Amino acid sequence: MSKGFAENRTDVTMSELVAEPRPKPAVPMKPLGISSNLLGYIGIDTIIEQMRKKTMKTGFDFNIMVVGQSGLGKSTLINTLFKSQVSRKSASWNREEKIPKTVEIKAIGHVIEEGGVKMKLTVIDTPGFGDQINNENCWEPIEKYINEQYEKFLKEEVNIARKKRIPDTRVHCCLYFISPTGHSLRPLDLEFMKHLSKVVNIVPIIAKADTMTLEEKMEFKQRVRKELEVNGIEFYPQKEFDEDLEDKTENDKIRQESMPFAVVGSDKEYQVNGKRVLGRKTPWGIIEVENLTHCEFALLRDFVIRTHLQDLKEVTHNIHYETYRARRLNDNGGLPPGEGVLPPAPASPCPATIAE
């Protein structure tokens, strides 16, 4: 996948301009033959400001999927991440929530606003994953959903009369919840990540991490990292997509030391040292969600929202979507696609379904 090709497509199809979270300093290009000393201030660097203004007007989409066994705190974590009740907690004990017989896909959208920037956040829940006695192929509905979103986008792209801004329902980030057994990954975890790391950005996290002591956490993380490596599972941020040395060193540190993030979620506040903090109150102490000595929630939040949000979208668009598109066009002999959705990757063959 040549970078130049991707850049071209960025101009044509990235109809939503998004501001860079950390604007890189403008490097003046040396035009041929002309002295590089500008005679005065032109104002090219205001492009950053213009992009920011546009983004604030148009807002942007972000789609995050949560996968894991029921009871691992998925909904609570999403609510904590986005500091609002965006995920309907099925943990309200009063209601009779039966475990669904097959994996369901539930997408709920919200618009949240911060500092004048509007984000259309869609949380995709997957109740029923891993809860049955027989969990063979329970990842197939999830893979199918992800591919369906790529198909939708592809169809819009291929239209003669294209929309000004193609609605982006593609899954940008998939948070995979690992159960804190303290032993190792479960076979189901491996199977899921093996299949899905090729189609979507997977961010593995260790759920309900307040059940492990510091040593247990370190050991468990090391073991999980090793297992993922041994099994060839590339979680986000993938090594092969590091753009430059700066990215590489930053991501290496995250990949080899911090991930998978051991998190604790909560939507209740308690008074600690005169401050109101989000936490969990146990008879032996209060676990503070945003305290880095207690858990790594703050690291996860900064990672997903404050530093890598844009990158998650770009990798989804430039890499995963392009892979899907290329396979689709190849299957169709280089022509734009007609009806149908691409079947999942050869690992789990199933008949192609007609989309809509």
Added chain:
Amino acid sequence: MDKEYVGFAALPSQLHRKSVKKGFEFTLMVAGESGLGKSTLINSLFLTDLYKDRLIPDASARLSQTLTIERRGVEIEEEGIKVKLTLVDTPGFGDAVDNGDCWMPVVRFIEEQFEQYLRDESGLNRKNIQDSRVHCCLYFISPFGRGLRPLDVAFLRAVHDKVNIVPVIGKADALTPKETQILKQKIREQLEEQEINIYQFPDCDSDEDEDFKKQDAEMKESIPFAVIGSSTVVRDGATRPVRGRLYPWGAAEVENPHHCDFLNLRRMLVQTHLQDLKEVTHDLLYEGYRARCLQSLARPGARERTGRSKLSRQSATEIPLPMLPLADTEKLIREKDEELRRMQEMLEKMQAQMQQSQGEQSDVL
């Protein structure tokens, strides 16, 4: 004249002395998904390190693992009373992607022990019957779920009429007190809904003192027990060192009744209901198995198999029993081993006595 005194009030203490001499046997099974703190809890309960050399397999090794049954034996002695504890473990339970029927090896194992006992009981030489029946099954429920999972329900339904089930919530330090209450309530409701029979604590006699009654009621209220296990000692600030788990935000203490139900579980399992568990296993569960077994043999379909139509308990000669994998010679060897052990113990005791009397003689001289 003195009141008539026959003296059979001394019978209980005679029984006590006899049973102390004989020693106690108890078989405890632990079941549940891996990673719920089973081994740590067993080590905490019996203050032993039964799982010292355990290797935890990684996920790719577990992909093709089937359920195995492991037995570990340990002899615990406290104040002259010996308990021969056998632990039955079920590694691999619920680990695979497809766990259909993964409980069958467990069911078969429990039934095999019943079969063995039935054979022994109906055999000629009944002096050294060894009771390897499972007296209690601690079933670990995950604190991360929302109650019983489909696999939990399937397992419990398969074994509840064959073994005393004591449900336990493992790694209870993952829950706040309120969450614990809600989870316990949910589990109790589900057990009732699914008609699963767990071990019922017998009601205490009306002549027990108030304290005991209160303790008993508390214990019944806290089922399923939410436990924390630990073999490490923590020092939490100014308090004395206790067994627990040290976190950055505090230390969860194993033996603190406000933190978890470990003390209740230990009291129930070891201090008050050990004998009752054995009795229920023998009087209720084993008898149920025996009745089913013999009834099925008495049915016409079984006639071809056994060639017998009449069965009576009194005939100690040939009773047609379901085929057992255990060879007779193995059983004989076991019995002989047991006799040998007893004789060795007697010998040691006599030697000690002789030495003592010799010492006394030399003192006198």
